[in-house]
Amino acid sequence: MEKITLDQHISRQFNTDLEHLKTQTLAMGGLVEQQLQDAMRALETGDSELALAVLETEKQIDAMERDIDEACTTVIARRQPAATDLRMILAVSRSVRDLERVGDEAQRIAKMAIGLSEEGGSPRGYVEARHIANGVRELLRGCLDAFTRFDAQAARETMTKDKQIDLDYRSAVRELITYMMEDPRSISRVMNVLWTLRALERIGDHAKNICEHIVFLVEGKDIRHVHPED
């Protein structure tokens, strides 16, 4: 009986650890979403103060990644999880790396916003950027929702949206290149929008990666049959 009690106790503690990792990851995801939204608003409105706030908050995201990653390592060392639990921790560790990269890209967009507010707005590309940003934000939201419920099916469905984003991205780039050829004096300003589009496309890639981590977490077969007892 004592052993069972001990097991339950350890397991309860362990569950708390896992829940905590999940909550922290979702909090980080929420902050990253906000960063993307603010960076895009700064770009569209030429609000360089808001853009600077995005750059400032990036440090907080870096710290969150480090904290969560350290917590993952600690939980592995302390609890020595196997199978699903280990996969969950690894999926968290991988996802926060992708979230941190999303934060990086939001920071790049904020820098473009500052560039545009200094050089004057771009004559083109805002409509396309907003359209792609909306798609990317939907993708990111979908992947965080799937993460909340550890829902592999939802993750698979969400992933497919990245294809449309890539298509929209490529078409927008073509259009802006054509425009620059017609109005070469705008090149430097249009380039800021072009880099923004590329950053958005990368965010889409990272969101897709997170979806893959969720599928690995839920369905991963690679370690299912590996257990110290075996």
Added chain:
Amino acid sequence: MEKITLDQHISRQFNTDLEHLKTQTLAMGGLVEQQLQDAMRALETGDSELALAVLETEKQIDAMERDIDEACTTVIARRQPAATDLRMILAVSRSVRDLERVGDEAQRIAKMAIGLSEEGGSPRGYVEARHIANGVRELLRGCLDAFTRFDAQAARETMTKDKQIDLDYRSAVRELITYMMEDPRSISRVMNVLWTLRALERIGDHAKNICEHIVFLVEGKDIRHVHPED
């Protein structure tokens, strides 16, 4: 006595596992270096066949990442490592993700090479691209060398080279934008070189990340005092 023998046996097996992970990672690193070299050569010589070979090999790199990452998970589940061993496995898992991204960027460069061989070469930017590529390859080599010896000092020194790459990148971008303004008909071709420069800059970032993983592996304080026995 029996226990000691068992421990030694387990430890020997475990060392083999760790050595194997390291060897596999270095093999992947070597292949990724080759990809970068081939992609740059394809770009400079307009050799679209070589560029296609780079795209083909990318699948192999993806498979290597998956294999090594699975091996990491298996070793954690089987051996339940703590402290340095765990950090080493996590550093491997993180490094192969960065190496895979370097492979992705090499693939992007190969695509630009194909674009240039179809549209005709760019009138500018090759000298700058080659210069930056040389710096990036040196950085990548340095980080793989530091990984081979698990040398944190060498990793720290190598990392600093990324700053010069960023400076060279920014100066080359400015120059190419100025050139495009003077010769707008070249924009589409010059853009292929611009995307290449950005891909190279990203590779520098990933190499820097790998250096950070090595420092974490060797010096990481976050889990040094965490052990199941505590």
